[in-house]
Amino acid sequence: MTGRSIRSFSSVMARVQALQSRAVASFQSPQQPHGRLYSTHPPNAKLNLPTDYSTTPLLAHASQTALANPELPPEARNGTTKRMNLFQAVNDALSISLAEDESVMIFGEDVAFGGVFRCTGKLADTYGGDRVFNTPLTEQGIIGFAIGVAAEGMRPVAEIQFADYVYPAFDQLVNEAAKFRYRDGTCGRGVGGMTVRMPCGGVGHGALYHSQSPESLFTHIPGLRVIMPRSPLQAKGLLLAAIRSNDPCIFMEPKILYRAAVEQVPTVPYTLPLSKAEVLKEGTDVTIISYGQPLYKCMAAIREAEEKLGISVELIDLRTIYPWDKTTVFESVRKTGRCMVVHEAMVNAGVGAEIAAAIQEDPDTFFRMEAPVLRVAGWSIHTPLVYEAFNVPDVARIYDNITKILQY
Amino acid sequence: MKRIRLPTQRASTAQGRRVALQQPLLLSPAAACTAKTPALAPPARRHAGSLSQRPDAKHVSFPGAIKSAFSNTLRFEQPSTYPALATYRAVDQHGVAVDPSFVPDLADDAVVELYRDMLTVSIMDLIMFDAQRQGRLSFYMVSAGEEAVSVATASALEKEDVIFCQYREQGVFRQRGFTLADFMNQLFANRKDPGKGRNMPVHYGSKELNIHTISSPLATQLPQASGAAYALKIQRMQDPSIPPRVVAAYFGEGAASEGDFHAALNIAATRSCPVIFICRNNGYAISTPTLEQYRGDGIASRGLGYGIETIRVDGNDFWAVREATKKARELALQDGGKPVLIEAMTYRVSHHSTSDDSFAYRARVEVEDWKRRDNPIARLRKWMEAKGCWDEAKEKEARESIRREVLKAFSEAEREKKPPIRSMFEDIYEDLTPDLQEQMKALKRQIEQYPDEYDVGEFVEGAGSLGR
Ligand SMILES: Cc1ncc(C[n+]2csc(CCOP(=O)(O)OP(=O)(O)O)c2C)c(N)n1
Ligand SMILES: [Mg+2]
Numbered sequence: 001m002t003g004r005s006i007r008s009f010s011s012v013m014a015r016v017q018a019l020q021s022r023a024v025a026s027f028q029s030p031q032q033p034h035g036r037l038y039s040t041h042p043p044n045a046k047l048n049l050p051t052d053y054s055t056t057p058l059l060a061h062a063s064q065t066a067l068a069n070p071e072l073p074p075e076a077r078n079g080t081t082k083r084m085n086l087f088q089a090v091n092d093a094l095s096i097s098l099a100e101d102e103s104v105m106i107f108g109e110d111v112a113f114g115g116v117f118r119c120t121g122k123l124a125d126t127y128g129g130d131r132v133f134n135t136p137l138t139e140q141g142i143i144g145f146a147i148g149v150a151a152e153g154m155r156p157v158a159e160i161q162f163a164d165y166v167y168p169a170f171d172q173l174v175n176e177a178a179k180f181r182y183r184d185g186t187c188g189r190g191v192g193g194m195t196v197r198m199p200c201g202g203v204g205h206g207a208l209y210h211s212q213s214p215e216s217l218f219t220h221i222p223g224l225r226v227i228m229p230r231s232p233l234q235a236k237g238l239l240l241a242a243i244r245s246n247d248p249c250i251f252m253e254p255k256i257l258y259r260a261a262v263e264q265v266p267t268v269p270y271t272l273p274l275s276k277a278e279v280l281k282e283g284t285d286v287t288i289i290s291y292g293q294p295l296y297k298c299m300a301a302i303r304e305a306e307e308k309l310g311i312s313v314e315l316i317d318l319r320t321i322y323p324w325d326k327t328t329v330f331e332s333v334r335k336t337g338r339c340m341v342v343h344e345a346m347v348n349a350g351v352g353a354e355i356a357a358a359i360q361e362d363p364d365t366f367f368r369m370e371a372p373v374l375r376v377a378g379w380s381i382h383t384p385l386v387y388e389a390f391n392v393p394d395v396a397r398i399y400d401n402i403t404k405i406l407q408y
Numbered sequence: 409m410k411r412i413r414l415p416t417q418r419a420s421t422a423q424g425r426r427v428a429l430q431q432p433l434l435l436s437p438a439a440a441c442t443a444k445t446p447a448l449a450p451p452a453r454r455h456a457g458s459l460s461q462r463p464d465a466k467h468v469s470f471p472g473a474i475k476s477a478f479s480n481t482l483r484f485e486q487p488s489t490y491p492a493l494a495t496y497r498a499v500d501q502h503g504v505a506v507d508p509s510f511v512p513d514l515a516d517d518a519v520v521e522l523y524r525d526m527l528t529v530s531i532m533d534l535i536m537f538d539a540q541r542q543g544r545l546s547f548y549m550v551s552a553g554e555e556a557v558s559v560a561t562a563s564a565l566e567k568e569d570v571i572f573c574q575y576r577e578q579g580v581f582r583q584r585g586f587t588l589a590d591f592m593n594q595l596f597a598n599r600k601d602p603g604k605g606r607n608m609p610v611h612y613g614s615k616e617l618n619i620h621t622i623s624s625p626l627a628t629q630l631p632q633a634s635g636a637a638y639a640l641k642i643q644r645m646q647d648p649s650i651p652p653r654v655v656a657a658y659f660g661e662g663a664a665s666e667g668d669f670h671a672a673l674n675i676a677a678t679r680s681c682p683v684i685f686i687c688r689n690n691g692y693a694i695s696t697p698t699l700e701q702y703r704g705d706g707i708a709s710r711g712l713g714y715g716i717e718t719i720r721v722d723g724n725d726f727w728a729v730r731e732a733t734k735k736a737r738e739l740a741l742q743d744g745g746k747p748v749l750i751e752a753m754t755y756r757v758s759h760h761s762t763s764d765d766s767f768a769y770r771a772r773v774e775v776e777d778w779k780r781r782d783n784p785i786a787r788l789r790k791w792m793e794a795k796g797c798w799d800e801a802k803e804k805e806a807r808e809s810i811r812r813e814v815l816k817a818f819s820e821a822e823r824e825k826k827p828p829i830r831s832m833f834e835d836i837y838e839d840l841t842p843d844l845q846e847q848m849k850a851l852k853r854q855i856e857q858y859p860d861e862y863d864v865g866e867f868v869e870g871a872g873s874l875g876r
């Protein structure tokens with residue numbers, strides 16, 4: 001290599017790159033090539049294969065599939081659909097809310113040119129800079145500002161550029177947004193009009209500060225509604241519900257899905273219910289509860305387990321992580337007697353802990369249990385760059401835990 | 409003082425109240441003093457109480473503004489009526505000295521070395537940006553146009569000084585002795601990376617060079633720099649044999665909008681911390697131009713607001729930046745220590761990072777214009793050529809040899825293995841907790857049970873580092 005010009009060096013790199021064909025979601029702009037994926041899986045892998053979003057049953061690949069969703073209102077079911085990825089679905093929901101309600105405002109760092117993940121593309125042009133604008137670079141400022149906007153009766157949708165950068169705003173969210181209505185008492189004011197969007201989760205190369213899933217820090221806070229969609233169709237309906245909701249909502253978008261998850265999405269405005277879980281697949285022997293991207297891995301693991309072990313697994317998407325839908329979860333677990341929770345965030349004091357505890361506290365559910373509740377989650381560590389594949393729950397680990405839970 | 413008679417309380421309530429008062433006071437001492445019970449501690453002494461105001465004083469003696477003259481004119485200050493702070497230049501864009509008092513304090517070969525540092529950074533940047541584009545590493549950030557800010561500031565600091573960076577200061581690392589191998593080992597997150605493969609590319613750090621490891625969250629390093637400076641100050645008070653040291657903290661004008669920036673300046677001013685805040689004002693925070701980032705006279709005006717000695721310099725002028733930093737270091741060590749703010753004006757010539765396409769929000773011609781108008785490397789080169797210590801042949805030789813060295817370090821670092829997988833569990837706590845030990849075992853079992861599902865070959869010791 002020594003002594004070659006940059007140009008010839010580049011052509012060597014181009015050849016090497018051609019060999020590295022595995023795709024990963026890129027971070028930001030459309031022209032970014034696929035980033036290098038650390039700790040790739042070997043060619044013999046049967047379980048830990050990259051998610052094939054083009055065939056997964058979790059996405060509505062056909063228009064009819066999308067329109068058959070029983071949660072959709074009649075006008076959506078009788079309407080048309082459009083192929084969208086997750087960022088386009090978010091954009092669609094934001095655009096609808098700006099159009100239908102002039103009290104909606106959208107702001108955050110770099111949102112005016114479309115945002116670093118393109119979620120707010122064209123909104124400033126279409127709806128004007130008064131309602132769609134860049135803020136200075138200050139998360140505590142953004143959320144405090146949103147609270148003020150909401151306190152005076154408007155519906156701000158604030159963007160935090162990465163969930164990893166929400167912490168400067170923690171005081172505003174925990175001490176202010178969550179408690180605003182409570183402390184105002186009979187004065188009756190609140191900041192329920194507020195929605196905070198933030199991209200979260202691993203993408204393969206985000207390391208400590210572009211990978212975090214801090215949902216459980218918010219699910220610990222009564223007053224905040226914490227939502228994570230799994231797909232474009234879900235994102236549109238849940239985001240519109242969050243914006244229209246009169247509780248402050250934290251809307252966490254798994255950023256690996258922004259481009260990767262593509263499905264048919266109804267074109268008309270519609271909402272999907274908050275604090276309502278969805279049974280994605282019925283089963284009789286094990287219940288798996290998850291939300292966001294790991295659902296796709298659960299689905300792959302379930303397929304393998306059902307084929308190999310001759311069992312049937314129920315898969316539930318929690319969707320709203322707090323206040324969560326105990327009824328749906330308990331009902332399923334009473335039926336299967338076995339429950340596993342899967343999430344990307346650290347296992348300690350995570351969402352899995354809350355679900356497991358609630359299950360064992362409910363006598364009608366607890367007495368039906370055939371096995372302890374298992375958690376498959378990130379280890380109790382930060383999110384390190386080159387080890388992500390060993391940290392984030394993968395298909396093999398989920399599969400292995402299904403085999404374990406059956407052994408009791 | 410007359411006591412207000414309150415309605416009598418029922419005995420049980422009064423009892424409850426007395427008990428409550430014995431609990432730690434959650435309110436401030438001042439609030440506690442307004443409570444009715446005389447048994448409480450006297451109010452804390454207030455220093456401002458000693459500022460007595462003579463009857464015909466021309467100045468206000470409020471505790472919050474002790475030098476303010478009385479005025480009988482009702483007038484709001486207009487920021488726009490104040491002229492913008494001047495930008496110090498020692499050498500203009502043609503490489504000609506414009507400060508008559510400027511005398512270069514470096515021998516020719518020392519200047520050449522610093523120039524080579526700037527060149528090295530800019531050549532490494534080009535190669536690594538390209539390498540990212542071709543999938544050889546996941547991410548990169550260049551510092552094109554800002555090489556003088558980092559190299560020249562660093563050149564005016566001492567080895568013992570402590571540095572906090574943002575992320576676009578590879579010149580600081582280079583000037584202080586970071587080798588190309590050091591850069592590449594971090595960028596490729598290999599077994600020689602002191603960050604143990606945990607951090608994203610460009611998050612360098614070096615204990616020997618006294619540069620704290622870069623952290624992505626913006627502005628968090630700034631109050632830390634104030635605290636570090638305070639520690640250095642106290643340590644020297646306790647042991648005068650320690651040489652005087654300062655802290656230098658780098659940040660962008662975007663980061664200066666974070667609360668942490670304001671906290672940092674204020675606490676450094678009130679605790680008289682020997683810290684130099686160095687702002688790289690390059691006009692953009694990703695897509696956000698300065699006009700949407702702040703109003704008022706840039707970041708420099710913030711320094712004045714916090715009572716901090718401040719200078720604005722031409723960040724493309726190597727000599728101005730170096731002179732300003734030299735002087736800032738002197739100031740920071742005066743009077744037992746104090747903060748200083750430098751706002752270096754430059755332009756972010758390239759995209760924010762490899763994840764960004766800046767032509768989505770700024771015109772190509774704007775960038776081309778800037779490139780043509782001024783460039784810190786070209787400016788120093790002109791100065792050196794006029795001085796007679798540099799020429800076309802030397803330039804050509806330097807560029808070629810630097811490129812060779814970068815490519816060599818690149819291919820060596822890329823070939824290295826990744827650190828042991830065990831590193832993912834270490835350094836969370838000083839020792840592995842029982843929980844983490846269990847998790848590490850579980851991971852090992854998982855990899856052993858499903859060997860086809862995990863690629864451990866790239867890592868030192870494969871799965872072996874996870875335990876026997
Ligand atoms: C707390 C926090 N919020 C947001 C980000 C995302 N982010 C990374 S760099 C950047 C812009 C910083 O601009 P500036 O400080 O001017 O530095 P420059 O990139 O121009 O050198 C943003 C918004 C972050 N890293 N940390
Ligand atoms: Mg900037």
